[in-house]
Amino acid sequence: MPHRNAPLTETGRLRLARCVVDDGWPLRRASERFQVSPTTAKRWADRYRALGEAGMSDRSSRPHHSPRRTPARIERRIIKVRVLRRWGPARIAYLLKLNPATVHRVLTRYRLARLTHLDRATGRPIRRYEHAAPGELVHVDIKKLGNIPDGGGHKTLGRQAGRRTRSGVGYSYLHNAVDDHSRLAYSEILTDERKETAAAFWTRANDFFTRAGITVRRVMTDNGACYKSHPWRDALAQTGVAHKRTRPYRPQTNGKVERFNRTLLDEWAYAKPYRTEQERRDAYPAWLHTYNHHRGHTALAGQPPASRVPNLTGQNT
Structure with a gap:
């Protein structure tokens, strides 16, 4: 052209x-x-x-000869290390005594997938998917989070002083449900991850999605004990929802809720030096509302999850 x-x-x-x-x-x-x-x-x-x-017609601007191009023997070594060890350009460069920029150019030239796009166990590209409509699949998971002692932890007091206040503060358990198509999230901070707690959470989560105009058809969880229990099975049966579990040791199968977990850690849990656990919990509903209604999502072309939901009222609990 x-x-x-x-x-x-x-x-x-x-x-x-x-x-x-x-x-x-x-x-x-x-x-x-x-x-x-x-x-x-x-x-x-x-x-x-x-x-x-x-x-x-136009001719290619590629030169007939590239005397300064990395020799084919070196390129083969770079590719071999990348495939066998799954290292990034910097580590490969240190091993082969090359410039990291050179290694990066070689990997780009041969269109090798980024490490973040590979399965850690097999090295194969992760097959990414997205269901066609809200409710076809909802990802559910629990994130265990250490509580903040009164007066603040190490982010407020410094690492040495924060270490002395750490013991005995306990944990919070964030039960999360994320719709596969829209990334709409329902989340609660609860005191444990027992089977009764998880089952009751799902009942409330399903009510939330129903109010938003979403009929949940299937739920995906990991193989945690609470998700193998009779209360969990009964809670899904009462709402007419099918249950699907991830493959063992493959958390990326439930990747959308795993990504939500990481986002809430970065943008809420560790976003500022809270002085008490209650202060952090009080900030959560506002952050969750922002996530659902205002925060642009890269997988949604910069739009928030609310842009894909037919009847979202704006109320998050």
């Missing part, structure tokens, strides 16, 4: 070349007529003499 500022298209080049070669125009006259330099007019005329109409 010609550059947008190029004075000649392929048709224009052919017309110029025919004027010079077939009609006998002088180069200067042809260059003035087509608003190009005499050098350009000569180039297209010469190509037309040698190749005919086929010579009017």
Whole structure:
């Protein structure tokens, strides 16, 4: 495709070349007529003499020879280390005594997937998916989070002082449910991860999705004990929802809720030095509302989850 500022298209080049070669125009006259330099007019005329109409198309700008390109032997070593050890450019460069930028260019040239796109156990690219409609699949998980002692932890007091206040503060358990299609999240901070607690959470989560106009058809969880229990099974049965478990030792299968867990840690739990656990908990509903209604999601083309939900009222609990 010609550059947008190029004075000649392929048709224009052919017309110029025919004027010079077939009609006998002088180069200067042809260059003035087509608003190009005499050098350009000569180039297209010469190509037309040698190749005919086929010579009017663009050629690759790739050089015929690249004497400074990384030797093929080094490229093979880079690729071998990447495939076998699944290292990034910096670590490969240290091992092979190369510049990290050189390693990165080689990996890019051969279109090797980013490490974040690979399964850690097998090294194969992760097959990413997204269900076509809200409610077709909801991801559920529990995130265990250490409580903040009164007066603050190490982020407020410093690492040494915070270590002395750490013991005995206990844990909070964030029960999270994330819709696969819209990424709409329902979350509660609870005191444990027992089977009765998880079952009651799902009942409230399902009510939340129902109020938003979403009919949940299937739920995916890991293989935690609470998700194998009779109360959990009964809670799903009462709402007519099918249950699917992830493969053992494959948390990425439940990746959307795992990503939500990481987001809440970065943007809420550890976003500021809270002085008490209650202060952090009080900030959670506002953050969750922002996540659902205002925070742009990269998988949704910069739109918030609410943009994909038919009847979201704006109330998050």
